[in-house]
Amino acid sequence: MIEELRKKAEELLKNDTVKVVFGYGEGSVPERTRPVFITKPEDVNKLTWNKYCVYNLTTYLKRQETRKLGKPAIIVKGCDARTIIVLLKECQLKREDVYILGVTCDGVGDPLATKCKACDVHTPLIYDDLVGEKRENKEIPFEERYAELDDLEKLDEKEKWEFWQKQFSKCIKCYACSNMCPLCFCDRCIVEKNQPQWIDSSAHARGNLSWNVTRAYHLAGRCINCEECQRVCPVDIPLNLLNKKLAKEAEKNFDYRPGYSVDDELAMSTYKEEDSQEFFK
Amino acid sequence: MEKLLNKNKFDSLIAGLKEQGYKTVAPKKDNRLVTLEEIQDASEISLDHVITNNSIKEFFFPKTEKILSYTIDKNKVKMEEPKGFAVKSVIFGTRPCDAFSLPVMDKVFNWDCSDKFWVERREAITIVTVSCDKSDSYCFCTSVGLTPDAKQGSDVLLTKISNDEYLVETVTEKGKNLIKELDSVFSDPPSGTPKRQVATVKEKFDLKKIKPWLDENFEHDVWDDFSNKCIGCGACTFVCPTCHCFDIVDECTMTKGDRVKNWDGCQFSMFTMHTSGHNPRSTQGMRWRQRIMHKFKYYVEKFDSTLCVGCGRCSRVCPADMNISEMLELIDTEAGK
């Protein structure tokens, strides 16, 4: 698989289809990879593929330092490809401005990442070229897809509040979560605005709660649960649970799962008469 | 002064500290991570890790703290000093790299004038360090002039000499006094020269080559090339025991408020942004350069000290695998050319 990836990358660079390939390279330690940006065909040997290829490289589509390298080919797993669909639908990306090099993936992380346990996109849903054996994506039932929320949902309201208060108390406001998230692409994040200061920048209880909850709400109905936010959090806050819960609510209420098809209408910006109105009390 | 501490005396030690009025902070296992936090009982202590996830910094320079409080009544303002922030404590089980960060940071917090929030906490807290008997590939203390059993910054240093026993060495008067206060917990020093179980940390780069190269290479392709993958968050700066950049903000209601000092990071895109919209460090490469320059050149020039203790936390937590010792090895190689 690695050879095929490298060959494809080399081709794309040699015939100038793209100016750079966003991929995975060897990391600091054997148990890590790192994002690499290959601009020269002779450097494609730096690309690798293994179970440590956890990153969602689509986040680099928003950063000026990597954008200025030119039109990219981006290596995406099934989950990452869903991000591209959302970015396309939200008009952050033009289809012709990115070459999607999909890879079939059997799961990343060691131990296996939580998100991979109920994956229904082993083969990416969008790509210009596919590396690896294409196979049918199995449908996974609703309950199984949200199984990681089971323990949390067993708690009552007071216990849930205490759980999250304890977790958020660890937050140091490093913003690794939003910086890593491909869908947190606002030029100026709400927490960076100070007239007025909507969200305290301080890492105290109020500042942490308002930040984490606001970010979760800004992702509700958009987040594709790549769980990068949880991976990068230096204090191990289970942000995946927060975002997964809101994703579950979005699916329950709007029958919507972001990033599955370029033909889908975005739940958060589309009105349908049959939308749930339970919140009107 | 040398003494001996047996693991079976940990209970008495922690109880003794409580009795003497100390708050005790020690490494505690929390899910996947080991964090330095307040403990009540010796059973909570975990010492078989390489390094705690958080550094000792937050006990002297918290992630957020009030530096002033005020009340507003029409156009009159009354100010109040924050009190009670310097709590008599013992930090038990920190590592030599963390302990060393304290005298390093003393220099900037006392440059020309002293920051009382730092100084008073320094006076109130006693550091009992445990030497490292193991390391991992991210550690590089020996490359910045330290060793896994270095004493600087500690009040007391514990070094493993057997599975259950630690050699206890007092480093400062404060440390000596602490041992005296808890005399019954410690036993007589071991006879002869006990074998100290200290990790080996290979030197990764020659620190002497770094500053001269930085002096000449403010402009260099490496700054952009290395930082392409950096996502510009604050993870590295916040977990670092020697990063001390901060922000000052006001938080208030109509009638009262606080002026607060918060951690800030030079990797954030808005760190140096002027109100006019001009940003002297507008690319990640410039910000990455600032980080390296500050730690290995500017702080050296100002305070004759490197602003890095080689703990490797920044590289461990980095979302994008930016590895600081890798950068320095690169500079070492370039310098050799």
Added chain:
Amino acid sequence: MDNIYRPYLMTISDTTDEAPGVRTFRLNFSDEEEGKNFKFQTGQFGLYSVFGAGESTFCIASSPTREDYIECTFREAGRVTKALRELNIGDTIGFRGPYGNVFPIDKWEDKNLVFIAGGIALPPLRSVIWNCLDLRDRYKDVTIIYGAKTVDDLVYKHELKEWEARDDINLVTTVDPGGETPEWTGKVGFVPTVVEETAPDSNDTIAIVCGPPIMIKFTLPVLEKLGFKNDKVYTTLENRMKCGLGKCGRCNIGCTYVCKEGPVFTAEEISKMPDEF
């Protein structure tokens, strides 16, 4: 132990609208004792705060020779300056200072002085201009060249009239081409051009320049052409600041901390700094 972050409480005793969006506050120490003990030197700056909005950095725009008050001039640009503009005489603000280094005016005795400023950058120079004028007989010829985008944008209009009326100052004012009004009697042209026209003699002369980066960029070569050595040309730099005390790690240009080793620099010192401002 003293709290270095604790500000003085200041009462606004006077306000002047200098230009669109630009205002000067005259501030008195709410505590008279503090006011009596307060000393500063020209060139230094402070952090002025609105309790609840935050702190902002401006120079002290008055001279240490005028002891009963200090003044600051600011343009409404962000959160704190907006809050400052909403205050009135009698309101309380905070002031931390004096910070930074100073204009070495005793080294300039018996020399000619040329002050060059543009737009909102006259305030940092006004402190040193007043200081030198209050000690007028220590200096030889004094020239002031000041320009702004339009007539309206000129600050300290009242003082400009005062300086014009004095026969021991050569005042040259200018506005950018297109910024003049029918009543305007001063020059029309960008500051660097007017400096070249005025051609101050560089012999035994100190030049003090302050302005937006673009003005400095074009004025320094003019001064060089006129024979000014760059250790005889002074300017002030600004950078984003928070503590003003060298601790928050934000305002450095290379290894120079603007809050401690600045804001006053010679052109020679600036030429040695990396391009990071």
